[in-house]
Amino acid sequence: MKHILEIFMIFNCSALAGAGKTYSAARWAITKSINEGMKIAFIQSSKRLIDQTFEDIDGVMGKDGAYVPVRRFYGRDGIGIGQSVRKEIMKHLNDTHDDGEIILMTHAAFLGLPYWHKQQLWTLVIDEIPQVDKMWDFKLSQTHYLITDHVAVNEFDPIHYQVSPLSEKVLTDYRRNLHNDEIYEKFKDLSACLLSPHWSVHVRKEQWHRHINGETEHGRHTLSFFSMLEPTIFEGYRDVIVMGAMFEDSLMNLYWSNQGVKFLTHKEISSGVRYQQHDNGELVSFIYLLEDDWSKRVRNLELDGKSLFDWSVEAIKRELRDKPFLWVANNDITDNELFGSNQRLPGVPNGLNEYQHIDHMVFLSALNRNPAHIAYLEAKGLDPEQVKFATGCQTAYQAFMRGSIRDPGNQKAKTCIVPDQRTAEYLARHFRGAKIGPLSGNMKVTKKQPGRKPKADALTNAQKQARKRANKTSEILGKLLHMKERQKSDTKNTIDIGNSGFVFNPTQLRHSWNSYVVNLFDSIYSAVPSFRMRMTNEEVIAEIKATHKTCTDKKTNNLLLSAADFNPDKSPETKRGMANIEYVNGIWLDNDGGDLTPDEFHRFFPDLRMVAFNTYSGGNRWRGFIPCTQIMTVEAHQIIIRSLERVVNQRGYWSDRQADEANRQGRTLLRHGFDTSKFVPSSLFYLPVQAKDGDSFLREWSGREIDPILWVERSIIHEKSEEAQTLEFEDDETTTKEVNSFDLDTVLGQISVKGRPIYQDWIRITWAAIKVAGKNDGIAAMEKNFPQEKGREYPVLASGWQEHKSPGKDFLINMAS
Incomplete structure (x- = not known):
């Protein structure tokens, strides 16, 4: 699949439903075909819409006394279309003249074409926004080879592989399914996407490895494939116009804007619609x-x-x-x-x-x-x-x-x-x-606000967000590339030993450009390292194995390791704080004991190289080290940590704070056990030793080292989108009477005399109070009627308030009754 590296422009007409955008496009197409000899193809969502548009075109030409060749093609639903229909379309495209004409076909027919002859002569009018995402969820605990043997997987992002064809003949047989085989039919749509250069297909790494390794737990884990339609589907045409109501909210706009596509309003078609807003x-x-x-x-x-x-x-x-x-x-x-x-x-x-x-x-x-x-x-x-x-x-x-x-x-x-x-x-x-x-x-x-004509070709929220994300990613990637070059040029192999009472004898260190600084500290209070060494990932893992054999009377007799290199002169306030970090090397995790075992954690990231070992306290506590391909910035480290945490959450494991909050709401969550305070790169970790009770272990899994550039460039962590526009309401006589008859303070007082509500209801009551009275008055009313709550909790709850999720007055009345 090709990536859109430069600005790729597509026109759109985001007229409202019922505004007549298809009719406007038909009139425009007739004019352009006759006057400028343009070749225009309407790509429409259904046969019904094709017939309607054909009749509109015929009616306009009859009324105006005009003529342009018009032809319609039908294909059946689904990505695959009948061979005869495909051949008919291809034959027409190959044999047609260079004069103006209009053809009509379904989305399915268009997506099923292997190529488009002389596409540079054609303008596409995509009527109704195509679906850009697909998912297939298979239960294939014993028969996954029917698909896994015929595809290849390659690194894509932290949690997904990109899937590509390996046996094109087999996949083509699946797609065609000439003999109506039920098994082939299951893989038909997926195979069509795999064989298309314009659909990117991905699979979750965890699911892939569970099936390959026979660890589906009797079919409990399914094999899911995901696919996205890429903007390359429209490369090479004269112009492309996508028409659809609420286009700005569509997944096509949101996803393709992230891919670098710039959408411009098609002014001629848009100006021909009946209305630009709903006035009724x-x-x-x-x-x-x-x-x-x-x-x-x-x-x-x-x-x-x-x-x-x-x-x-x-x-x-x-x-x-x-x-x-x-x-x-x-x-x-x-x-x-x-x-x-x-x-x-x-x-x-x-x-x-x-x-x-x-x-x-x-x-x-x-x-x-x-x-x-x-x-x-x-x-x-x-x-x-x-x-x-x-x-x-x-x-x-x-x-x-x-x-x-x-x-x-x-x-x-x-x-x-x-x-x-x-x-x-x-x-x-x-x-x-x-x-x-x-x-x-x-x-x-709701308030009926006066209509306002949008600024021509102004950036949509999706485009603004995509630009902001791209700029931030570019900034972090620039720093990472600079660090990579710096790491290559710095080949000193040194061991600096400070004034330490500890004896530390590292194994023979090799000379390597891929080394980085590892700092060891006497205690958690030390500001300056006792040992400062240049080591490679191989040497770090070797030392983990070596020190793990050590026995000690108490854990404080051990040295502590930092994942960061500090510059004490970088900040006047601290010597070993976040502001002093020059770079970070590797990912270190401290698990204080929860429901997540090291083996299960590795199953979530089955392609990663990883080492896990017991802590001094033993039991179900453990620490982990995941090596990286290069040194990185604090921002890159945080993206990787948040990515790891996101996946752990998706798999049903949560922090102690999240689990405690759920308990107050009457729900039980599994705990991952990670010390989230150690997620910052300035943290210190005790070196491995034998557990005090003899319950020691050390696991090592082979695999890829984390590539910070990949994990940033294809990050699974993104900033939340802007909140939808808040509704405003008229303060008319009816509404005023209704609000005045509802006294928030009285209702909250009636709720509070019943005793403290459960935590979930308390949150909903707070949100409802904010919705009824506004943020400041709502919080004030809550603090007055529920003074036993910590005051600082209300502003935190208010910061997460969302109108569309918030209960309102009726909920409060029900709670009080």
């Missing part, structure tokens, strides 16, 4: 079922013998009564008559325009990706919050826009019932003046 928001009521996020797990929870989904269906029927409405739910909800004669829409309803006479919509789909997929997308630089907005929330918007809201002239009241507060608030941000509230609860009116 005051007609809409957005009603949500839950304050917490919706998921299949939540949906299926049992309450008094019925699922939460069933309770929701009954409540929705009571709310809408005999009003006709459209509804959407996951495919595993098979009862199409769940809501009687009301029309059910497909899970992806884009392009359906025949329901504009129906005013109301019920959206009940749970569209969350599974945790492994979210972790992969997060490693690719996509915030989980952004992913949720780009999937469930955008699909809910598309579903709502199938109804009468699509017609600006329709002045009837409309109701949209969605499963959670996050989705309702997302929708309300695009319909200013809309009402929003919980089912059977009080509704609030």
